[in-house]
Amino acid sequence: MGDLPVIDYTLSFPYTRTTGPVMGPFLTALRDGQILGGRCGDRVLCPPLEYDPDTGAEVAPDLVPVGPGGTVTGSTWVSTPTEKHPFAEPFAFATIALDGADTPLIHAVKAPGPVEAGTRVMAQFRDERVGAITDVYFVPEADAVEQTIAPGDEPVEITEHLIGVRIQEDLYPFRKRYAQALLDGKILGQRSPKSGKVYVPSRGYDNMERVPMTEADDVFLPDIGTVVSFTEITPIQYHGQTETDPYIRCAILLDGADQPVTGIDIRDLRPPEFKVGLRLRCVWRPPAERDVSELDNRMGAIPEGVYERWEPTGEPDVNPDELRGQAW
Amino acid sequence: MSALPCAVIGTGQTKYKRRRELTLDGLVREAALRALDDAGLEFTDIDAVVIGKAPDALEGVMMPELSLCDALGAVGKPIHRVHTAGSVGASTAITATTLVESGMYDTVLTVGYEKQSEGNATWALSGGKSGGQGAGGTFAPWIREYIARSKAPEHIGWLVAVKDRQNALLNPYAHLHIEDISIEKVRESPMLWDPLHFLESCPSSDGAAAMVLTNEAGVKRTGKTPAWVLAHAKRTEFSMFPGRDTTRPQAGVECAEALYKKAGITNPREQIDCAELYVPFSWYEPMWLEGHLLAEEGEGWKLTDAGDTALDGSFPVNMSGGVLSSNPIGASGMIRCLEAADQVRGACGEHQVEGAKLALGHAYGGAAQYFAMWIASAELNPEL
Numbered sequence: 246m247g248d249l250p251v252i253d254y255t256l257s258f259p260y261t262r263t264t265g266p267v268m269g270p271f272l273t274a275l276r277d278g279q280i281l282g283g284r285c286g287d288r289v290l291c292p293p294l295e296y297d298p299d300t301g302a303e304v305a306p307d308l309v310p311v312g313p314g315g316t317v318t319g320s321t322w323v324s325t326p327t328e329k330h331p332f333a334e335p336f337a338f339a340t341i342a343l344d345g346a347d348t349p350l351i352h353a354v355k356a357p358g359p360v361e362a363g364t365r366v367m368a369q370f371r372d373e374r375v376g377a378i379t380d381v382y383f384v385p386e387a388d389a390v391e392q393t394i395a396p397g398d399e400p401v402e403i404t405e406h407l408i409g410v411r412i413q414e415d416l417y418p419f420r421k422r423y424a425q426a427l428l429d430g431k432i433l434g435q436r437s438p439k440s441g442k443v444y445v446p447s448r449g450y451d452n453m454e455r456v457p458m459t460e461a462d463d464v465f466l467p468d469i470g471t472v473v474s475f476t477e478i479t480p481i482q483y484h485g486q487t488e489t490d491p492y493i494r495c496a497i498l499l500d501g502a503d504q505p506v507t508g509i510d511i512r513d514l515r516p517p518e519f520k521v522g523l524r525l526r527c528v529w530r531p532p533a534e535r536d537v538s539e540l541d542n543r544m545g546a547i548p549e550g551v552y553e554r555w556e557p558t559g560e561p562d563v564n565p566d567e568l569r570g571q572a573w
Numbered sequence: 574m575s576a577l578p579c580a581v582i583g584t585g586q587t588k589y590k591r592r593r594e595l596t597l598d599g600l601v602r603e604a605a606l607r608a609l610d611d612a613g614l615e616f617t618d619i620d621a622v623v624i625g626k627a628p629d630a631l632e633g634v635m636m637p638e639l640s641l642c643d644a645l646g647a648v649g650k651p652i653h654r655v656h657t658a659g660s661v662g663a664s665t666a667i668t669a670t671t672l673v674e675s676g677m678y679d680t681v682l683t684v685g686y687e688k689q690s691e692g693n694a695t696w697a698l699s700g701g702k703s704g705g706q707g708a709g710g711t712f713a714p715w716i717r718e719y720i721a722r723s724k725a726p727e728h729i730g731w732l733v734a735v736k737d738r739q740n741a742l743l744n745p746y747a748h749l750h751i752e753d754i755s756i757e758k759v760r761e762s763p764m765l766w767d768p769l770h771f772l773e774s775c776p777s778s779d780g781a782a783a784m785v786l787t788n789e790a791g792v793k794r795t796g797k798t799p800a801w802v803l804a805h806a807k808r809t810e811f812s813m814f815p816g817r818d819t820t821r822p823q824a825g826v827e828c829a830e831a832l833y834k835k836a837g838i839t840n841p842r843e844q845i846d847c848a849e850l851y852v853p854f855s856w857y858e859p860m861w862l863e864g865h866l867l868a869e870e871g872e873g874w875k876l877t878d879a880g881d882t883a884l885d886g887s888f889p890v891n892m893s894g895g896v897l898s899s900n901p902i903g904a905s906g907m908i909r910c911l912e913a914a915d916q917v918r919g920a921c922g923e924h925q926v927e928g929a930k931l932a933l934g935h936a937y938g939g940a941a942q943y944f945a946m947w948i949a950s951a952e953l954n955p956e957l
Contacts, residue, residue, distance in 0.1 A: 256701040260633040261691050265596035294643060295598055301616045301646025403593065408633040442815045453814050474714035477767040478706065483696040487703040494706055496714065503815035508706065516767075521721070565721060570818050572718035 257409025276376040278394025282311040291346035313368035315343035376401030419449035442503040468527035470499035474572035508546040522562035525555040576674035580799035581914040583612025583785035589748035589899035598644035604781035612785040616646025620678035625655040625665025626903030630697040660938030662906025663945035685907030686781035713766035725874035730855035741894025743923035748899040773855035780901035800914035804836035805947040812940035828944040829865040847889040848933035849909035906936025
């Protein structure tokens with residue numbers, strides 16, 4: 246039998262960015278081993294900006310080399326870097342007034358210990374450069390080495406960024422009991438102590454009557470119900486999509502429930518056999534194979550990891566007119 | 574204390590196709606500058622900025638209201654960001670309106686945008702997981718329920734898809750310009766979420782829409798043709814609860830009731846000249862005609878079928894081509910409000926409804942659970 250999971254998943258996508266007339270040349274120059282600032286009135290801004298931060302006026306791109314040396318104006322020491330940080334070992338984040346620039350650049354300084362304001366630092370370029378702010382980092386001037394950088398080919402006009410967030414949380418109390426029940430081959434709902442309505446899966450409270458529900462309100466529901474709505478989906482391809490063939494997603498009103506469970510996956514039935522009013526029963530996976538890791542605190546579904554399929558019970562269909570207002 | 578009058582005096586839109594040559598900042602600014610130009614104003618004339626967009630996951634830019642300050646001339650000014658999923662563009666316009674109505678600010682710039690080419694909406698709306706239903710897969714079962722309930726024939730969806738794309742041919746900003754659009758073409762396009770074909774669904778668009786809102790003094794000072802915001806309403810309901818009617822959400826009915834009451838409208842179909850309704854999937858035209866009390870229950874599709882919602886019909890809907898022709902999500906609701914305003918300003922060019930004096934702008938969002946609507950009027954005190 247599977248264990249109850251702690252929710253842990255990473256949501257990430259390879260977003261693209263149009264770099265535009267100012268950031269594009271800035272990133273192209275970084276790839277080619279140079280830092281550029283942008284003239285804006287009588288100042289040089291680094292990084293350069295598309296629009297004057299004081300007036301909102303458009304800044305005609307006028308990019309000039311700055312650095313590679315600069316002076317630290319402030320810093321903080323990162324003693325325990327995360328995997329997202331530019332260095333695995335402790336380092337400093339610093340505001341660096343690059344030579345020739347009037348605004349400080351925030352960047353990483355690779356140093357043996359905390360970096361004082363006033364420290365002279367020098368840009369160093371990484372071997373692998375892609376046209377990103379992480380192509381460069383800084384070191385105390387004495388540690389700098391001479392570098393020969395071969396420029397790249399095309400200007401950096403579109404960049405790609407795998408941006409993600411890792412979500413870790415405990416299932417909240419009702420969801421834990423719901424997940425355990427699924428592992429046991431049972432469906433757990435809750436009956437509102439105020440309205441008597443049965444919610445499945447419950448949120449642990451009745452959102453209509455605004456009352457909490459406790460373990461005393463738990464009710465087991467039969468794993469049999471009626472199709473109240475569905476659609477047949479032809480999958481669109483996107484990042485992480487593994488589906489290629491059409492499939493049905495439906496909502497099933499379990500016997501005794503007052504709202505349907507949604508997103509139920511149907512692979513072996515098709516219209517016209519599959520229809521609103523059809524009576525279905527859950528065919529569970531063997532206990533050792535049941536998996537609730539897809540469950541989170543929000544989804545209103547029964548995770549696919551616990552059932553093999555839903556099969557017709559053979560009972561007469563329910564008249565769809567009796568199911569009006571249950572579609573989800 | 575009652576609200577002070579508020580009017581739209583400038584509108585700006587970008588072309589809603591993929592804009593790979595522009596930064597997100599440049600895209601938003603393009604619409605803002607066009608709206609300011611239309612109003613004869615500059616950033617320095619603006620007292621506050623209100624922006625709206627759909628979920629951050631669509632482009633992966635967190636708190637964009639901060640990074641967009643420079644491009645919107647908003648440094649040193651109040652900037653607000655509104656978020657109500659797909660209805661956000663209309664909610665944003667309404668939020669900006671209330672800032673003028675309250676007397677807090679004289680002139681407010683509001684902008685809605687999305688740059689869908691930098692992310693993927695179906696991925697984001699599927700929670701980043703394989704096998705997601707996306708928006709189409711969520712709404713399709715409810716559309717099937719509407720069809721079963723109303724006994725509407727299947728060609729109604731195709732009619733809407735063709736009509737809106739024909740209107741789009743008259744709107745230079747529209748994303749889709751499908752010259753040879755036809756019933757056959759719609760019917761034969763791939764079935765994505767039964768009963769929705771590919772051509773019955775909205776495109777993924779880039780774009781921004783902006784409006785300049787001001788008070789009575791601002792209208793006088795600029796001398797620009799105003800669209801008065803006669804009334805607005807927002808309503809919300811839970812995505813799921815026992816007995817929820819997903820095909821005719823109660824919040825949508827109540828939003829319309831509140832809107833018409835505020836505007837003094839007793840017979841919306843007769844008194845309103847035209848409407849921009851949020852129709853991302855073809856069947857939502859008849860569903861919102863009914864769900865917002867513009868037609869009796871079960872009768873909405875008959876208006877579509879009879880051609881009443883065509884540009885030359887008795888109650889034109891989505892004269893601009895609608896969401897079916899352009900869907901920069903966070904801007905889509907604002908475009909509905911903007912087009913309603915431009916109709917009563919007589920500024921819609923080839924898709925102008927002759928003599929439009931009162932127009933409805935509408936958006937919905939989430940699991941059809943957020944609603945935002947406004948009435949734009951040529952007159953501050955119209956005779957209804």
